[in-house]
Amino acid sequence: MSVVENISFDSAGRILPREQGAISLDLVIAIMTFLAALALGGVMIAERSAQSWQAGLTGRLTVQVLPQGATPPEAEVRAAVQVLQSVSGVVAVSALSDADNLALVEPWLGRDAVVADLPFPRLIDVTLAPGATPDLEALATRLKEVAPHAVLDDHGRWIERLRSTADVVVLGALVILALIAIGTAASVAFATRAGLAAHREIVQLLHLMGAQDRFIARAFERHYFMAALAASAVGSALAAATFVAASGLDQFGLPAVSFLPPLALSLGELCWLLLVPATAACIAWATARLSVISALHQYY
Amino acid sequence: MVRFENVAMRYGTGREVLRDVNFALEPGSFTFLTGPSGAGKTTLMKLVLMAEQPSRGVISIFGSDLAALKRSELPPLRRRIGVVFQEFRLLDHLSAFDNVALPLRLAGRRISDFRKDVEELLSWVGLGERLDDKPPTLSGGEQQRVAIARAVVAKPEILLADEPTGNVDPEIGERLIRLFVELNRFGTTVMIATHDRALIESTRARELRLVDGKVIEMRGLR
Numbered sequence: 001m002s003v004v005e006n007i008s009f010d011s012a013g014r015i016l017p018r019e020q021g022a023i024s025l026d027l028v029i030a031i032m033t034f035l036a037a038l039a040l041g042g043v044m045i046a047e048r049s050a051q052s053w054q055a056g057l058t059g060r061l062t063v064q065v066l067p068q069g070a071t072p073p074e075a076e077v078r079a080a081v082q083v084l085q086s087v088s089g090v091v092a093v094s095a096l097s098d099a100d101n102l103a104l105v106e107p108w109l110g111r112d113a114v115v116a117d118l119p120f121p122r123l124i125d126v127t128l129a130p131g132a133t134p135d136l137e138a139l140a141t142r143l144k145e146v147a148p149h150a151v152l153d154d155h156g157r158w159i160e161r162l163r164s165t166a167d168v169v170v171l172g173a174l175v176i177l178a179l180i181a182i183g184t185a186a187s188v189a190f191a192t193r194a195g196l197a198a199h200r201e202i203v204q205l206l207h208l209m210g211a212q213d214r215f216i217a218r219a220f221e222r223h224y225f226m227a228a229l230a231a232s233a234v235g236s237a238l239a240a241a242t243f244v245a246a247s248g249l250d251q252f253g254l255p256a257v258s259f260l261p262p263l264a265l266s267l268g269e270l271c272w273l274l275l276v277p278a279t280a281a282c283i284a285w286a287t288a289r290l291s292v293i294s295a296l297h298q299y300y
Numbered sequence: 301m302v303r304f305e306n307v308a309m310r311y312g313t314g315r316e317v318l319r320d321v322n323f324a325l326e327p328g329s330f331t332f333l334t335g336p337s338g339a340g341k342t343t344l345m346k347l348v349l350m351a352e353q354p355s356r357g358v359i360s361i362f363g364s365d366l367a368a369l370k371r372s373e374l375p376p377l378r379r380r381i382g383v384v385f386q387e388f389r390l391l392d393h394l395s396a397f398d399n400v401a402l403p404l405r406l407a408g409r410r411i412s413d414f415r416k417d418v419e420e421l422l423s424w425v426g427l428g429e430r431l432d433d434k435p436p437t438l439s440g441g442e443q444q445r446v447a448i449a450r451a452v453v454a455k456p457e458i459l460l461a462d463e464p465t466g467n468v469d470p471e472i473g474e475r476l477i478r479l480f481v482e483l484n485r486f487g488t489t490v491m492i493a494t495h496d497r498a499l500i501e502s503t504r505a506r507e508l509r510l511v512d513g514k515v516i517e518m519r520g521l522r
Contacts, residue, residue, distance in 0.1 A: 015391075015394075016393075017392075017393035201389070202391055205389050205391070206402075206406070208349055208351050208378060208383065209378065209379070209383070209402065209403055209406055210375045210376065210377075210378035210379030210380075210381075210403070210406055210407075211375060211406045212372075212375050213372075215406060297371075300350065300351065300352060300353050300371070300374070
């Protein structure tokens with residue numbers, strides 16, 4: 001390869017000199033895409049958790065037999081279990097023991113909580129056959145007859161609240177993503193204008209030498225596309241590293257809170273974060289193009 | 301090739317820099333544009349280069365009335381014109397080779413097609429060993445030769461030069477005018493804006509003089 005090929009535009013890839021202040025834009029894009037990737041990861045965690053909770057609760061019923069002072073409700077529990085076992089579509093009925101109850105409250109009250117004196121209800125876990133739709137109203141009435149302190153819960157209200165909470169989280173994250181996209185576009189537009197001003201002489205010269213607007217725009221597009229791609233790759237990689245680190249918090253003496261969804265992303269979910277630099281680069285490309293083309297129209 | 305009819309030019313709400321300008325550049329002609337500093341030579345050159353729109357009047361270039369052309373139709377016309385700017389206007393971050401190759405790249409040609417031409421042209425202007433040097437490392441005379449090579453590399457039909465000898469010593473100025481005459485012999489229409497009388501007297505070319513914004517024919521067509 002000759003010296004000339006080494007110094008050609010094709011290998012140098014730039015008709016514009018490296019810009020002063022470009023590092024500031026890189027930093028802004030890296031930070032914005034870091035936040036965008038965190039928001040996207042948050043969307044995936046919220047969505048996954050909502051689905052997981054929903055899947056865990058769908059097809060199940062819980063009967064609570066409320067305590068009556070110091071009297072253990074064992075008789076009512078046995079009667080309720082008998083009624084539940086007779087219902088068509090019920091495949092398993094399991095009355096939870098005191099140990100099971102303690103395990104349930106452990107995440108909130110701690111392993112060594114003193115709970116013996118607390119008035120815990122007795123819980124009966126009921127598993128339904130897939131697709132089974134027992135008449136819950138009739139079942140509740142029958143339960144009341146044999147166990148006056150029994151309360152039937154089909155988790156419908158809980159699932160609905162979970163779903164709407166997850167939807168709010170997802171919507172919030174999407175709004176954040178949209179704001180970050182607008183912020184990125186505005187930053188690139190500002191930087192493009194500044195770049196055009198800084199390279200006014202070059203742009204004017206190219207224009208006078210017969211360069212089409214799209215030739216000049218391509219130089220800027222390429223510059224900002226590559227800058228945004230590199231900076232957003234760094235931002236997204238940092239966000240991915242954050243999620244990976246979050247999955248191993250217990251190794252740093254920070255055990256995960258069991259009733260909160262795990263903050264880690266799976267490998268497949270991490271791959272979705274690649275969308276962030278791709279989108280940021282495309283936004284930068286389109287913004288630079290529009291800014292340059294509109295600015296060039298001031299020239300005859 | 302170039303025709304101005306009753307052309308006037310003013311910037312913003314200022315006074316008219318040019319008024320009632322009428323002249324034509326015939327194909328293969330060699331013309332000096334003279335006049336005192338501030339007479340409007342550069343403005344007139346800008347109008348020929350389609351860098352500005354006239355305030356009034358008709359400008360035809362390559363047979364096209366510019367007022368009737370769309371903005372997107374102007375770049376191909378500009379590429380048929382080579383320009384040596386007064387301050388050279390080289391791109392400092394590009395090598396001599398890339399500066400000279402710029403018009404060819406703008407025309408959409410590939411480096412493999414024009415590499416040899418550009419190397420030969422730079423050798424011809426005495427810069428064959430400085431292909432990869434950037435303008436800030438070149439002397440004034442060398443920069444000017446790069447600027448001239450860039451102006452002629454695409455074999456333009458019109459060559460414009462604005463005060464090309466303004467920043468060089470008389471010897472280089474003389475060499476430069478010989479180069480322009482040579483190009484003109486091969487059919488390029490040449491127009492040089494200058495107030496260098498020695499340069500003008502060195503040829504028998506036509507002279508258009510700008511006085512009070514008007515063009516006066518001082519010396520007729522060759």
